Amino acid sequence: MKVLSTKICVKKAVILTGEEEIKLAPLTNYCLPWMFPILSKPLMEYTVGCLKEKGIEEVIITLKENTEIPDYFKDKISGINIRFYKKERPRGTAGTLKDLEKFLDQKPFLVIHGNFFAGNLNLEGLINFHKETGSIITVGVHKENGKNGHIIDNISINKNGMVKSFHSIHSSVDRRSPWKPSGIYLMNPTVFKFIDPKNYMDIKEQLIPALQDKGFNISAYETKGFYSSINNMNDYVNVHRELLFNGFSSYLENKEEIAQRVWAGKDVKISPNAYLLGPILLDDGCRIEDGAQIIGPAVIGKKCHISEGAVIRECILWDGASISNYSHAEYSIIGETSYIPDNSIIKNMIVLNGLRVGDANLIPSDFNIKSVSSSSENSPIGTRSHKLYHISKRVLDISLSAIGIVLLLPLFLFIAISIKIDSPGPLFYKQKRCGKGGKPFRMFKFRTMVENAEELQSELRPKNEVDGPLFKILNDPRVTKLGKFLRETSLDEIPQLFNVLRGEMSLVGPRPLIMDEMKFSQTWRDTRLKVKPGITGLWQIQGRSLAPFHDWIRYDTFYVKNQSFLLDLKILFKTIKVVLKKSGAY
Structure with a gap:
């Protein structure tokens, strides 16, 4: 096996977006997946903030064609240089890296998937391991206990910690490997010599096997710290549960703990007759009316309105959502500005504005989300037009x-x-x-x-x-x-x-x-x-x-x-x- 130089200094990172959209559909039809709110802040803000803390100086975020750059990132994060690269056509994960070869200056660089929640990832351990092994690529992995209902990736690792093979499988096939890629890589610039400059090329299924055929080491590092690769609705909900239940107070900055495990932002109005059982986050401008009940873990986004007698149980409400009088919402995700009419019952659903027939094709097959609903119809779209x-x-x-x-x-x-x-x-x-x-x-x-x-x-x-x-x-x-x-x-x-x-x-x-x-x-x-x-x-x-x-x-x-x-x-x-x-x- 070929071993590369052990001198390493990592200052740049590439965040690949656009590849994960179907995994989080149909929410991704209405919000970029890397802009998904985590405790009411975009997912990407956590990732970039973590990279900044670990000494990364420049980040380039790749975008699908026709994707607009959100104004949010123009002035939200200081102290790190953020660039955007818009792909003209699908190039695959490896093909996109080839397009960025000049930007990466022939030095080792990080590659992170856009659905990766960095949290307090131990990046130093990954870099040191990469240096010790002299590998051309180090793949961050984690061990998954128990059976996953919708396995996406498996990875086979030998006794020396080297990657044997990737299995990018569908849920209809089960390779039963406990190791899963975490969504982060550390690469040496030598990889560019093996990437097709014109055609589509994937990291796991094409680039890594090509490098292994040439005799290069591909190592696997068990990533440490709190992080998550948000591949489905289950992962998205579990990140919130982990942050709320396990006291990650640093993620609740500018929020006041007004009761045990109940945090509130600015201008939050709560009726004295409302019932709140934490953990709950109430973001800026929320209104909770008489007799309303919120049972955590729950996240109520900015300017949400929970009306009289409404019950919210273990839900995530995006900004501007409204739950009308005596409605019940349980184990659901309510999209931005969505409206739930009086006396409605919403359970195990994704509720969004302006749904189309094709959105019912994208109902997640994992977690307990069973249908998508238009907030104007208040009934599962899968039971009518679809x-x-x-x-x-x-x-x-x-x-x-x-x-x-x-x-x-x-x-x-x-x-x-x-x-x-x-x-x-x-x-x-x-x-x-x-x-x-x-x-x-x-x-x-x-x-x-x-x-x-x-x-x-x-x-x-x-x-x-x-x-x-x-x-x-x-x-x-x-x-x-x-x-x-x-x-x-x-x-x-x-x-x-x-x-x-x-x-x-x-x-x-x-x-x-x-x-x-x-x-x-x-x-x-x-x-x-x-x-x-x-x-x-x-x-x-x-x-x-x-x-x-x-x-x-x-x-x-x-x-x-x-x-x-x-x-x-x-x-x-x-x-x-x-x-x-x-x-x-x-």
Whole structure:
């Protein structure tokens, strides 16, 4: 293994944002995840403040395209230089670092995910360990006890503390490793030599394996102190519980403890007939009326209004939320300026203004949040427009697939006979793909390649002409003569009508893939697995094989977040046009 120089001085850090959005959806549709309030202060303020205390002098925060820089950071934190870098397109975690190579001055630097709550992280221990091991990358890890209901990452570590491998898995797969990445890395600038300057590249799934193949040490350090990687609603709630229950008074600056474990900000008005059971934070300008009850742990944001007889139990209210007379809210997150009408019962919900049908796709599968609700409707969106959409979508799938199978039966028989005449091998190509929620199913296509195509792929891998997880060659020698025609006309896809009829696929949705093909981007993977895969979709009608991987991510994410019956119809009609033109098919 290669060991690098032990001289180290860390003064710069990169905070990667935008990769964690789906994990905290649908809240992220209305607030940047790194601006999520923790005890009514943005998550990023805690992270930058911790880095400042540990001697970091410059921080660069990476942003997704079209993300506006919040005014909050223009004058809130002094004594540390904060820069922002806006990505023009998805580049992956490693690809984004390559874009910042000049800024990092060829010195070791920290990399932190935007959903990382630094708390009182022991950064000195990480730096010293990195120096002692001489590794090119040190990965911060923590040991997780017990079974996590929605495992995101596992990491295998050998007896010497070196990283063996990462497993970026979906909840439908369980590797049962107790070690999880914490969301922080310390890197030497040598890594830049191994990052693709143009295409998408991920740290865990692409960069680290490439470095290990070259013989470099990748070490794992068990991070110390209070911190959390906020990957889901459970993590978000638990950070608040930890801060409130365990007396982290330094995080409650400018708040007065007006009763046992009840902290209040400025201009808070509390009726003498209200009942408060801590731990509770009441931020500036809150009003608590007669007979209201708040049972902690609870955080009530700035200018929230808890009306007469209302009951709040273990909730987080963002700024400006209003709970009207005799309403009950339990174990829920109430979004900014959201309004709960009189006599409402809100339990295990996320309540937000202006919800869309697609937001119900993003209901967290962890913690005890079971639905999202529009504050104007005061009922779970998943029980109304979202369910109506899914019923109509399924009716359309069954109708069109059944009609298509009947009408195309002569064509099925003709293609089947032609395949048998053209080349030896089975009639259908069958492969296990991932359905909704990661549930595997067997997908059918007409065979378009020679019988040993998968064996030949490893030999042809260096000739791959597309980035991302797929393997494509313009003149692939494995494709048969008939197979080329079937691919150009997309006739090889029509057996998937049986998958649609069986409910494993939909006519419209993200392209069905195997789990390994989705490992380069967890956010993209977890987004697309929220819905059924489809025969056609936005990616297929926007260039298919000609579209780069970063556009594929955009199209899939857009579809899941904006799903509607009208959008499905538009995609179906445009598919006909694309197929007739043979656009991007090979």
